[in-house]
Amino acid sequence: MTRIFETPLYPYRRSPDQDAARPVRHPVIVVGAGPVGLALAIDLATQDVPVVVLDDNDKVSFGSRAICFAKRPLEILDRLGCADPMVAKGVTWNLGKVYFGDRRVYEFNLLPEAGHRRPAFINLQQFHFEKYLVDRLRELEAAGKPVEIRGNSRVTGVEQQNDGVTLTVDTPEGPYHVEADWVVACDGAGSPIRSLMDLDFVGRVFEDNFLIADVRMEAEFPPERWFWFDPPFNRGQSALLHKQPDGIWRIDLQLGWDIDREKEKRPENVIPRLKAMLGEDAKFELEWVSIYTFQCRRMEKFRHGRVVFAGDSAHQVSPFGARGANSGLQDADNLGWKLKLVTGGLAPEALIDSYDVERIQGADENILNSSRSTDFITPKSETSRLFRDAVLDLSERFEFARPLVNSGRLSVPCIHDGSPLNGPDVEGMPARTRPGAPAPDAELAGSWLLGRLGGRFQLLTIDAEAPDRIDVGGITVERVALAAKDDASGALAERYLGTAKSAVYLIRPDQHVAARWTSFDRAAVEAAVNRATSRP
Template identity: 75%
Template sequence: MNKIFETPLYPYTHHPDEDAETPVRHKTIVVGAGPVGLAVAIDLAQQGVPVVVLDENDKVSFGSRAICFSKRTLEIADRLGIGQKLVDRGVVWNLGKVFKGDEKVYEFNLLPEQGHKRPAFINLQQYYFEDDLVARVRELQEQGAPIELRGGCKVTEIDDCGDYVALEIETPDDTYDIEAEWLIACDGAGSPIRSMMGLDFVGRVFEDNFLIADVIMHADFPTERWFWFDPPFNPGQSALLHKQPDGVWRIDLQLGWDIDKAEEKKPENVIPRLKQMLGEDAKFELEWVSIYTFQCRRMEKFRHGRVLFAGDAAHQVSPFGARGANSGIQDAENLAWKLALVLEDKAPDSLLDSYSDERVHGADENILNSTRSTDFITPKSQISRTFRDAALALAGKAEFARPLVNSGRLSVPCAYDGSTLNGPDTDALPARTRVGAPAVDTPLGQGWLLDRLGGRFQLLTVDADAPDRLDVGGIEVERVAVSAAGNETLRERYLGDAASGVYLLRPDQHVAARWTSFDETAVRAAVAKATGRDK
């Protein structure tokens, strides 16, 4: 068993806040030291925003949990300072295969084009992701960044007092009170903060259960995503196989609805199921076993006064499609820059309403795709099953039918089409880098475009003139000048048939506005709109 589960990374220590005569107020408090909570805290700290992270635990999560991290998540991780660590630790993959019974129906490549720094996906146990995030927190602390990580601190009461949030914290020593100008709840699907505030999810719970088993074994399976419909080792159901580092393999087996979860999790019942799949002589060790039920649900809104919800605390989707953790990391990158501007008095706090609006849009997109995946994987009627099986049969012969097969459409970056923050757009430039979409990476000589973008407002000019800097109401906009001469990838992604292009980029690398040439009045108006100051 991996000893990382047993190692306290941020053990409880008595803090001076506990002895204060009156509650100490902090700029920002994050509750939950999982991937989303740590990501938003690191992003804030890198922008100079003081942040305290509280968690009742003091170590990484037990079990692999989330394992598939998308290219967009890796690009965000680059900005947070851990992208290369994740790739070095993870298992890189782009290829997936779909089976019906024991016959391969087809295969697919999730990143068929060249010119990206990061792969389509890596597989990496969530505990390693958290370990790298905690290590990054320690690096930032050594550099003097204003970030604290407090373990053994459980939030037991919360009160939104209008211009601050009051919390009661339980520790191994005692309880104490603390205050936050803003509270970010990243405390998971069962969010105690959500419950304390009397809030709930809306959405669907699907009548099906799946067994997750992470097994340690030596196997010759390739580094690919394998998905089976009606496999011989789990007839009438589905199965999934993924490779992780350290000889750990993720196996998902559909079990059906009417089961005894406690019984199904017992090793004496799990092991025979796995031997049916892997063979009677297979040698393996169970690392982690769980039963989950498909759920596609979210809060109605992610901002409630001074409390902001992110990650699983705000939304849940079924695991097929790798949308949970990847969506949560996108929550973090959307929220951090907006909160930083509000705390610096460079934007009104109504800007945080756009966090809820944009990420509710992202959650709805994930829920729609996850629901479609679930309905395809677990048909609820004979007609649905007949359609599903016909689509599979046709997909093996005709490429046009393959998009009909839905074994879990995998996570893609969210484009904020229709956002109130979006400025002018033009059809003269390519659709993939439209307003609202995240910037697309491209090689630049010896480097990469996305390594030069993010963390602040920027003006990306492609073969266009513009000032090196603009000050827009205290927000500095920095120019990043590139040329498409001799760079067909850059031309295809950012110019198309246009001779030049000017892109206003938000701090989260999403396109806020774009033009074919520079216009200072238009850029200033677009910055005001992107920061909620155009009201």
């Protein structure tokens, strides 16, 4: 049977743009058909923003690569209409366990509270993830939405004008030129667009190597995240085990810095390492092997004129904490609605500058956490190692020590505190739903709160009166009216009211809170909408 990553999903077809007398102009061109580029294209298409995706490949990624997808990105994918098959295929998990040597020192639950539609994480190979996104893009295309994906189309030139960008695109039938109002580079860590524009990263490269092995085997291990410090099968180093669909297990083994990378990837060297971990009698097959070195870096700016960078092309982090793809999907979530308003003439270009502010904040938060994780996992001095080992010993018996253990602070959504888009706040309401925060879910009678939010500006009212619709300079704000009693569990009141008796929330199209009040005030809402769209 042909494997997914061997099947062309968007093979090259000649485009009418190649036969045009002069370059054809598109509102948005996305370069790169990985998870971030596909998610952004889907988001734009659902909002009726014409978008073309260019990719130098014609199929999904080889190897499982990113596998851990967190609750917030799953909520974003719900809004895009493609989370259900991913969750159905993926391995759901909430529980993690930490080992020191051959002892389990403690475990943790990443989603200890009820009232959320999605789990803390699913594990799903990146090629499955991308396939579901391509399927969704094809659905939209078949429904007449303005989206197109062009395979075997490599961007080899970028020329900026004041009001757009001209790209040179190389194809099996030769190059052609195409124009765009906006170009979004989602072309990965080795971004050709970044290279063509002579841009680079700032940050750290960590001096260590890790072996990734995807192993096919039948095992009775539960669907949990297991992390070892100094295990007996990899002394002085670390290890990680995750379950994936279809009987595949992801194993990460720290190798150290001074190694022969090509030699370590050979099956005759990988298999003894895995048998030391799994047992000499373990039966398994190698599916995919790679060796990676940590990098925690980002571009100084994500917007350069009419070219915007997202995902790994803009920032890179170590894989501990599952922050790479999850952060990239939040980039797409942040950018899509802003491009919609700007290309539609409803917001100034300054709104795209807010993407730079908010997502650089997200990247810095991820880089900080990833750097700290890496420093804890791979201590750079004997003093650091003694401290780490003492913390691990204490964590087995004392709860106070467990937050100090850092086996990869797992991905959480960024709260955009200090964003120029944030409007007013009031005292007495929960901190978790302050302006800049993503709206948390809550189970309602027969539905989920986040299923009713997103894709447009909305007023969420809880035990408060407000008009059903408000027009603010061409932007329609629709009301979602709820009562605290709609949620028998009390999660809605706990997450949105606090000590307040009523609440009015202005929710952005990406389900982040823009502003909140205890009662409706039209002038205040209009001012908050204008601020959230960078309008005077």
